[in-house]
Each structure stands twice: as structure tokens, then as C-alpha cells.
Amino acid sequence: MKEIRRKGICYGGDYNPEQWPQEVWADDIRLMKMAGVNFVSVAIFSWALLQPSEDEFEFSWLDKIMDMMGEAGIGVDLATPTAAQPAWLSRTYPEILPVSKEGMRYSYGSRQCYCPNSTDWKRAASRIARKVVERYKDHPALVMWHTNNEYTCHVQECYCDNCAAAFRLWLEKRYGSVEGVNRVWGTKFWSQYYYDWMDILPPRKTTAQPNPAHVLDYRRFMNDSVLDLYLMEKKIIEDISPQVEVMTNFMMTWKDLDLFQWAEHVDVVTWNSYPDPDPSYDPSWTAIDHDIMRSLKGGKPFLLMEQAPSQVNWRRVNRAKAPGMMKLYSYQALAHGADGLMFFQWRQSRRGSEKFHSACVTHTGDEHSRVFREVVDLGSDLKMLEDLKDASYPSETAIVLDYENWWALEYENNQSSEVDYLENLRYFYKHFYERHIPVDFVHPLRSDLSRYKMIVVPFLYMLSREAGNRFRDYVKAGGRLVVGCGSGIVDEEEAVFEEGYPGALSGTLGLSVEEFDPLYPGQRVCLSFEGKEGKPDGEGDLWQDRIHTREAETVAWFSEGMMKGAPALTCNKLGKGEAWYMGIRPDKETLARILEGICRDSGIEALMDAPPSLEITCRENEKGRWYFLMNFSEENVCLSLKDKNYINPLTGRPAGAQIGLAPLEGAILLDVQ
Ligand code: GAL
Numbered sequence: 001m002k003e004i005r006r007k008g009i010c011y012g013g014d015y016n017p018e019q020w021p022q023e024v025w026a027d028d029i030r031l032m033k034m035a036g037v038n039f040v041s042v043a044i045f046s047w048a049l050l051q052p053s054e055d056e057f058e059f060s061w062l063d064k065i066m067d068m069m070g071e072a073g074i075g076v077d078l079a080t081p082t083a084a085q086p087a088w089l090s091r092t093y094p095e096i097l098p099v100s101k102e103g104m105r106y107s108y109g110s111r112q113c114y115c116p117n118s119t120d121w122k123r124a125a126s127r128i129a130r131k132v133v134e135r136y137k138d139h140p141a142l143v144m145w146h147t148n149n150e151y152t153c154h155v156q157e158c159y160c161d162n163c164a165a166a167f168r169l170w171l172e173k174r175y176g177s178v179e180g181v182n183r184v185w186g187t188k189f190w191s192q193y194y195y196d197w198m199d200i201l202p203p204r205k206t207t208a209q210p211n212p213a214h215v216l217d218y219r220r221f222m223n224d225s226v227l228d229l230y231l232m233e234k235k236i237i238e239d240i241s242p243q244v245e246v247m248t249n250f251m252m253t254w255k256d257l258d259l260f261q262w263a264e265h266v267d268v269v270t271w272n273s274y275p276d277p278d279p280s281y282d283p284s285w286t287a288i289d290h291d292i293m294r295s296l297k298g299g300k301p302f303l304l305m306e307q308a309p310s311q312v313n314w315r316r317v318n319r320a321k322a323p324g325m326m327k328l329y330s331y332q333a334l335a336h337g338a339d340g341l342m343f344f345q346w347r348q349s350r351r352g353s354e355k356f357h358s359a360c361v362t363h364t365g366d367e368h369s370r371v372f373r374e375v376v377d378l379g380s381d382l383k384m385l386e387d388l389k390d391a392s393y394p395s396e397t398a399i400v401l402d403y404e405n406w407w408a409l410e411y412e413n414n415q416s417s418e419v420d421y422l423e424n425l426r427y428f429y430k431h432f433y434e435r436h437i438p439v440d441f442v443h444p445l446r447s448d449l450s451r452y453k454m455i456v457v458p459f460l461y462m463l464s465r466e467a468g469n470r471f472r473d474y475v476k477a478g479g480r481l482v483v484g485c486g487s488g489i490v491d492e493e494e495a496v497f498e499e500g501y502p503g504a505l506s507g508t509l510g511l512s513v514e515e516f517d518p519l520y521p522g523q524r525v526c527l528s529f530e531g532k533e534g535k536p537d538g539e540g541d542l543w544q545d546r547i548h549t550r551e552a553e554t555v556a557w558f559s560e561g562m563m564k565g566a567p568a569l570t571c572n573k574l575g576k577g578e579a580w581y582m583g584i585r586p587d588k589e590t591l592a593r594i595l596e597g598i599c600r601d602s603g604i605e606a607l608m609d610a611p612p613s614l615e616i617t618c619r620e621n622e623k624g625r626w627y628f629l630m631n632f633s634e635e636n637v638c639l640s641l642k643d644k645n646y647i648n649p650l651t652g653r654p655a656g657a658q659i660g661l662a663p664l665e666g667a668i669l670l671d672v673q
Contacts, residue, residue: 002267003243005075005143007038007211008386010303010340011379012074015040017065018049019349025065028347029072031361031372035601036379037074040346041305042066043132044079044149047112048086051128059135066141075143078136080129080233083149084111085121100159102205105160110353112154116225117166122232129233130240134359136239145246147233150272151226152256153347157218159202163225168197170221185213209413213494219407223258231265249305250296252289253422255410258403260443263296272306272344275329276300277319284433286329287615288426290336292401295441297604298448299392303340304333304407309371310590318356323370324664327337327378328630331666334385335617335628337393341382343375384650388626391619395438398452399428400460403442408462408494416518418542419486421449424458424585428484431591434612437547437604444470453602454480460487460505462494468504475508476575480598483509483581485543486516501545502581509581510551510572517544517562525584527568528559536560538593540568540584547583560583569594610639614661624672646662 012032017025032040043050043062051057090096090108098115099105106113111616114121129147134141175181178194187193192211194200203210203218230248237246245267250259251273263269275286286641293302309326311318321329330341348359362369406421419572432439444467448635449455455474460467460483468488475481488502497503501513519525524541528534536559544558547567556569563583572579578598586594599605607618612631619626627646631637638660646655646669655669 002245004245004657006245006340006413007075009334009382009389010039010075010342011035011382012037012039012346013041013343014044014306014345015042015065016045016345016347016349017042018046018061019352020347021340022064024347025068028361029068029074031367032074032346033072035360035372035376036383039075039077039143039340039342040069041077041079041342042069042148043081044146045081045084046079047081047084047128050081050132051086053088054092057131066136070139070141074141076139076141077146078132078142079146080125080148080237081130082125082129082147082233085124087113087122089121093118093124095160095162096121098155099160099163101157101159102204103159106155110154112149114155115158115162116159116162116222116229117158117162119162120227125229126232126236129236131363133237133240135641137244142241142244144268145237145241145244147237147246147248148229148251150251151230152254153251156256157222159204159414160455164200164202166216166225167202167221168200170224171200171217172197174217184495185211185217186495189209192552212288212408212411212413213613215411216404216408216494220404223256223261223403226257227262227265230262234265236616250293252292253285255403255406255422259292259296259447260401260403268302269293269296269302270305270340271302273304273329273333274306274308274312276315277311277321277325279634282426282430283329283332283431283615283630285426286332287336287433288429290333290338291429291439292441294337294393295398295401295447299337299440301337301339301390303342304330304338305340305342306335306344307341308358309343309360309375311356313357314352320358322664323374326371326374327381328632328664328666330378331668332615332630333630334388335615335619337619337628339389343379381650387623387649388619388621391621391623391626393438393440393617393619395440396453396602397432397437397599398440398442398447398455400423400444400455400457401425401441402460402463404492405460405462408490409459409647414461415516415573416543418518418521419459420458424484427585428456428458428591431588431595433615436608436610436614436616437599438607438617449474449479450477452479453604454482456482456484457487458484460484462490463488463504464502468508470506471505472574472578475577475579478576480602481508481579482579482595482598483579485545485583485585488513489516505579508572508574509570510574510579510580511547511549511567511570511581513547513583514546516546519543524587525561525563526559527556527584527586527590529556532557532565534559538590539587540582540590541587542585544568545583547581552581553578555580608639611637613637614639624670627669627671628666629659629661629669630666631663634663636663637661641669644671645673
């Protein structure tokens with residue numbers, strides 16, 4: 001059983017003191033105290049300084065920092081520094097360096113540049129990780145272990161010979177024999193048949209389309225290879241320091257790791273969020289990321305491990321966050337389930353590739369900058385919000401997210417390059433976001449589906465029979481399942497369902513799909529809710545399916561084009577529930593018409609009656625219901641609080657009968673009843 005050493009709402013950031021002379025460190029602590037910092041991440045990229053050569057270690061500077069943090073009462077999220085190996089290591093063992101799909105071996109000189117199947121790298125990483133853990137396991141400042149950093153951030157896949165050998169072993173474990181691989185990949189086509197394990201390579205750059213099942217398996221294999229690196233470090237940590245939480249920080253929106261799988265191995269989900277300050281950026285894209293992160297461990301609060309106090313340095317144009325914006329995005333993280341807000345980084349670098357990335361202490365180096373004042377201001381809010389810790393996020397609606405489906409769906413030669421899984425997740429999510437209806441994300445196999453009144457399934461192109469059975473049981477027990485077009489085409493082997501589309505969902509939906517037709521960008525097709533010949537009163541885009549209903553009833557029909565007169569929207573009553581199928585992606589208004597009806601019938605309600613431009617969420621715990629109201633729009637918004645007697649937790653005083661929010665302003669209301 002692990003001890004949770006994190007106190008209150010975690011607040012702080014990545015602290016990289018090795019960039020500074022020691023005189024600066026004391027000033028850092030003074031400024032951290034001023035800002036209410038209680039938690040810092042240390043040593044994330046410090047491997048080269050901690051290990052000058054193969055048999056030499058140098059911990060004195062880190063000892064000093066740990067002691068200073070301990071004395072200051074600031075907890076440390078201590079990293080195993082494996083995210084960037086020293087140059088001497090890459091030079092001694094050049095096979096550590098990863099190889100691209102085109103066969104180019106990367107050179108060192110940046111960071112996160114290693115092959116996940118390099119035994120030399122693994123040996124060296126285990127060694128430094130063990131040294132760090134053994135040295136600091138009993139240090140009073142230690143709060144949490146942080147392994148590596150943002151796995152796959154810079155290299156998603158390696159195609160070297162070591163990976164090829166490891167891939168063959170992975171395939172052998174999965175399929176038993178070369179013949180098993182041949183069967184699943186369908187290699188009798190295009191003369192791809194393999195007779196020997198050594199014939200099988202990573203899907204390196206080749207002439208035309210690579211085999212899709214091969215590509216998908218390689219993605220799975222890479223995910224597993226990188227997960228093994230995390231598990232290798234986690235084991236070292238748990239053998240030596242079993243009571244301290246272990247995690248690694250995730251990225252979103254990032255499809256390279258199956259985060260539902262990974263989340264089972266971290267003690268707390270943490271992630272790094274970098275919304276673009278540009279006005280064209282939609283804040284619901286960050287809201288969805290938070291909701292995904294919270295959902296990975298079934299609704300447990302997460303930590304926002306990094307955000308930029310102001311601008312980043314890696315976009316084409318790196319705008320500063322306008323005054324108030326950092327605080328509003330910080331509220332948004334809390335609003336969706338964060339129990340901690342951390343920054344990258346504490347003090348802005350003067351040299352190196354991130355010198356123009358913002359930091360809490362800016363290049364002025366003092367407490368007088370606008371950015372620092374905003375950091376202090378947020379810190380003082382967090383002191384008043386300590387009771388929010390551990391509050392849950394009550395959702396009755398969920399959206400399915402399946403990373404393997406994402407990989408399969410976006411194979412380079414599928415039916416439409418216009419089908420972007422993330423864009424579709426965001427599209428369906430936005431409907432609920434604008435209506436103030438809380439949403440979780442679920443995995444078809446790993447999540448508890450029974451908690452939800454409604455589950456929306458966008459573009460589940462690939463699904464297993466087991467997932468199909470789970471969805472059927474969910475509906476029979478009273479759930480409302482809303483499946484989007486293009487679903488149920490292939491099984492988990494990437495083979496088209498023998499019984500036709502939508503395969504394992506067909507019985508639940510009470511229909512079959514004969515053919516599909518992806519639409520051109522911008523192309524729209526009209527629908528009618530009035531009948532086969534009815535006048536058009538809806539529209540959709542992206543994709544259309546030719547549906548044949550069996551048990552399902554038709555709710556709307558295509559009223560033009562090649563599907564004219566065929567069902568476009570169907571509903572199948574099964575057991576105590578309903579299974580809907582949308583044979584097209586409905587436009588915003590049509591989607592609203594469909595989902596509002598289903599919400600009404602399921603008793604799913606909005607948190608508040610408020611304009612769509614306001615983002616509203618709610619968390620709850622024994623202290624009450626914490627409502628977050630966030631105005632990301634450019635207009636003032638005024639809201640009547642009706643007969644509720646909310647408390648403003650930042651002042652402890654009643655919130656009043658109405659609330660006005662200026663652009664980029666947020667508010668928190670506590671309902672203690
Ligand atoms: C993150 C990374 C940090 C820092 C930051 C800059 O991806 O974990 O180390 O580079 O980006 O935005």
C-alpha cells in the first residue's frame with residue numbers, strides 16, 4: 001500500500017537548478033515560498049550531470065537541492081533522469097540511437113533519443129535509476145517518483161535491427177508461429193508470404209502501401225516496448241522504495257501510447273497541457289484532454305504536471321498568454337479533476353533550446369514580472385481550495401476512446417484520409433461541452449460501462465467480439481448506446497468481419513451495413529426525419545453508410561444522393577435499453593436533435609442553465625458540490641444563480657444572486673447543501 005505524500009493541491013513545476021549557480025537556489029526558494037509552491041519536479045533531464053562517465057556518479061548538487069527542498073518544506077517529485085542519456089553513452093554504444101522508418105540513424109545532441117529495445121540503453125537506464133532511488137529513498141523531501149518523461153515525445157517508433165529482433169519475439173508470443181502471422185496479416189496477397197522469422201521486418205519505408213495488420217502490430221509492439229521501459233524502472237523503484245507513488249507524465253493529444261493500458265501501471269495519472277493562446281484555439285480541446293486523463297483511472301483525480309506560465313517556444317508563433325489566461329486554464333484543469341497544477345519550468349533558462357519558453361520566474365529573475373505575479377495570485381487561490389482535493393467528477397455520459405482503433409483507423413490507406421479520430425472525438429464531445437453535461441471517456445474493454453446512462457461511440461472502425469458483447473450487455477441492461485458511422489468494419493486482427501459490417505455490433509444495432517461511401521471535404525448530404533420521401537430537415541458529412549434494418553426502426557432517412565430513401569439514423573430497442581446508429585456524421589443541429597432527445601429520455605441533465613460560451617463543470621466531495629464557471633469567450637457573461645446559496649470558496653462569503661464574468665475570467669461556487 002502506497003503512502004500519498006502529496007499535500008493539498010500540488011503547486012510548483014519542473015525545477016532545473018543545475019542551470020544556475022548555487023547562489024540562485026536560495027532565491028528560488030524565497031520566490032517559491034512567495035508563490036505558495038509546495039511541490040517541484042527535479043532531475044528530469046539530469047542524467048549527464050549525475051553520471052559523468054560509465055563508472056562515475058556525481059550526486060552532490062542533487063543532495064544539496066533535496067536538502068534545501070526538505071528544509072523549505074517543499075515536496076519533491078524526483079525523476080529517474082532517463083529521458084535523455086549522456087553523450088558519452090550514445091558514443092560508446094551507438095546502437096542506442098534510434099533509426100527512422102527511412103533507415104536514418106538519429107544523432108544525439110537533443111533529448112529523448114534512444115531505441116526502446118536497446119539492451120545497452122536499458123542496462124544503463126536501470127543503473128542510473130537504481131542509483132537515484134537507492135540514494136534518495138529515505139529523503140524527507142521525497143514525495144513521488146517520476147520515471148523518464150513523456151515517453152515517445154520525440155521518437156514514436158524505432159525501426160532498427162534490435163527492434164526487428166524484438167518484434168519477431170513479440171509476434172511469436174502473440175501468434176505462436178510464422179504461419180500464425182501469415183494468417184492474421186493476410187500475406188497470401190501481394191506475395192508477402194513469410195517462410196522464416198528472419199523474413200519479417202519492421203514496416204520500414206517501402207514502395208506502396210505496407211500491410212495494414214503489420215503496421216498495426218508494429219504500433220502495438222512499440223507501445224508495449226515503451227511500456228516495458230516504464231515497467232522496468234517502476235520495478236526498480238518498487239523494490240527499493242515500495243511505499244512511494246510512481247508515475248510518468250503523459251501527453252495528450254497523443255495517440256502513440258495506449259493510455260488506458262498505461263494508466264493501470266501508474267499510481268496517479270499526470271499529464272502536460274499546452275493550449276495555444278491563439279484565439280482560434282478551442283478551449284474544449286483542452287477540456288477533452290482533461291476528461292480523458294481523469295477517465296484513464298476511472299475518474300480518479302490527476303495532476304497537471306506541466307503547463308506554460310505564458311508562451312511556449314515550439315509553435316510557429318509563440319504568443320504570450322494574455323493576462324488572466326493562465327489562471328483560467330488552471331481553473332479549467334481543476335474543474336475537470338486536477339489535484340495539482342505544475343508549470344514547465346520554474347526559472348526561465350538563459351541558454352539552450354528552451355530559453356524562450358516561459359517560466360514562473362522570467363528572464364528578469366525577480367518577483368516583479370506580470371507572469372510571476374499571476375503565479376503568486378494563483379498560488380494564493382490554491383491555498384483556499386485545499387478542500388477540493390480528491391473531489392470526484394460525476395458523469396452519466398461517456399464517449400468511447402480506443403487507442404488501437406485510432407491506430408487502425410488512421411492507417412495511411414484507409415477509405416478516407418478525412419477521417420481524423422481525434423477530430424471526431426472532439427466533435428461529439430463539443431455537443432456536451434456546450435450544454436454543460438459532464439462526460440467521461442471509456443475504453444470498450446477496460447472501463448466499467450454500466451455507470452453510464454448514455455455512451456457515444458464515434459468511428460469505432462475496429463472492435464473485438466468481446467467489445468461487441470460488452471456493448472450488447474450494456475444496452476440490454478438499460479444503457480443507451482449511440483454508434484457513429486464507419487463502426488464495426490474490422491475485428492482486432494484488422495480483418496473485415498466475416499458477417500459484414502457492423503460486425504460485432506450488428507445484433508445490438510439490429511441492422512447491417514451493405515456499403516460505405518466516404519464524402520469529400522465540405523460535402524454534405526441531406527436527411528429527413530419525416531420519412532423516405534420526407535422533406536430534408538437535417539444534414540450530415542464525412543461518410544455515409546447504406547443501412548438495411550432488421551429489428552431496428554428507422555428514425556431518419558437519406559433524402560438525396562446515392563443513399564436516397566435508405567435509413568440514415570436508426571434505433572433498436574434491446575432489453576431495457578436502446579442502440580442507435582448514425583449512418584452519417586450529423587451536422588451540429590441534427591446531432592443536437594438526436595442527442596437531446598436521448599438525454600431527455602435517459603434523464604441526463606445540464607449542470608446549469610447557461611449560455612454555451614460558458615464552460616461549466618462540477619466536482620463533488622464531502623464538502624459539497626464545487627461548480628467551476630469559465631468564460632473563454634470574448635464577451636462578458638452574466639448568469640443568474642437563481643435560488644441557490646453558493647459560497648465563494650476563495651473568500652468564504654456567499655456568492656450572491658448573480659455572477660458576471662469578464663472574458664478570460666473564471667469563478668468557483670461551492671454548493672454546501
Ligand atoms: C514538454 C516537456 C518539457 C518541456 C515542455 C516545453 O513536452 O516535458 O520538458 O520541454 O514540453 O513546452
